[in-house]
Amino acid sequence: xxxxxxxxxxxxxxxxxxxxxxxxxxxxxxxxxxxxxxxxxxxxxxxxxxxxxxxxxxxxxxxxxxxxxxxxxxxxxxxxxxxxxxxxxxxxxxxxxxxxxxxxxxxxxxxxxxxxxxxxxxxxxxxxxxxxxxxxxxxxxxxxxxxxxxxxxxxxxxxxxxxxxxxxxxxxxxxxxxxxxxxxxxxxxxxxxxxxxxxxxxxxxxxxxxxxxxxxxxxxxxxxxxxxxxxxxxxxxxxxxx
Ligand code: ZN
Numbered sequence: 713x714x715x716x717x718x719x720x721x722x723x724x725x726x727x728x729x730x731x732x733x734x735x736x737x738x739x740x741x742x743x744x745x746x747x748x749x750x751x752x753x754x755x756x757x758x759x760x761x762x763x764x765x766x767x768x769x770x771x772x773x774x775x776x777x778x779x780x781x782x783x784x785x786x787x788x789x790x791x792x793x794x795x796x797x798x799x800x801x802x803x804x805x806x807x808x809x810x811x812x813x814x815x816x817x818x819x820x821x822x823x824x825x826x827x828x829x830x831x832x833x834x835x836x837x838x839x840x841x842x843x844x845x846x847x848x849x850x851x852x853x854x855x856x857x858x859x860x861x862x863x864x865x866x867x868x869x870x871x872x873x874x875x876x877x878x879x880x881x882x883x884x885x886x887x888x889x890x891x892x893x894x895x896x897x898x899x900x901x902x903x904x905x906x907x908x909x910x911x912x913x914x915x916x917x918x919x920x921x922x923x924x925x926x927x928x929x930x931x932x933x934x935x936x937x938x939x940x941x942x943x944x945x946x947x948x949x950x951x952x953x954x
Contacts, residue, residue: 724900751775
């Protein structure tokens with residue numbers, strides 16, 4: 713069983729298309745998505761339709777919950793709230809129906825899945841060894857996948873405490889050593905200093921993971937954002953991956 717894992721697509725269709733082309737070249741058995749299909753970016757309906765068609769498992773992120781109305785927009789900061797409100801206005805009924813069905817946590821093939829964390833599937837950012845350890849202690853499975861932070865990350869507990877950090881492009885990980893928490897990074901709005909779109913490949917039998925990055929047409933997404941009159945700062949940050 714080989715799985716491609718994506719997260720935090722954020723309506724960035726150019727990034728999603730580039731990631732799916734790279735994933736197709738690997739011919740995995742399934743595609744899993746850890747949430748935040750929408751928010752920030754310009755193409756929510758296309759991204760929802762593609763994820764609906766292609767993914768075997770899909771979680772809800774905090775932006776998905778805000779756009780569908782489960783989270784009040786007052787809980788969002790300025791640009792995120794502006795983009796969520798814009799997304800509500802343009803969202804197609806099929807995309808709304810998809811978002812309505814999603815939950816922020818789940819499991820598949822004995823892998824625990826959270827948009828945020830086991831302590832708080834919607835809001836917690838797992839960015840420290842301590843936070844990763846707390847989720848590894850709570851999760852029912854020894855392998856945990858999270859999204860939400862937009863930082864590709866690895867945390868492993870081989871019995872002597874949790875250690876890990878940011879996962880560079882191309883990092884290959886042997887998961888047989890112990891419990892592990894992985895964040896694939898973000899497809900549509902990376903924030904770890906690498907502007908390329910991120911995804912993860914998992915081999916559940918061989919217990920191996922591979923962190924990948926792929927170039928995409930950032931200028932195309934920025935152009936689409938400006939045409940949609942989305943906040944300029946959200947377009948600018950895509951160039952730096954910050
Ligand atoms: Zn996100």
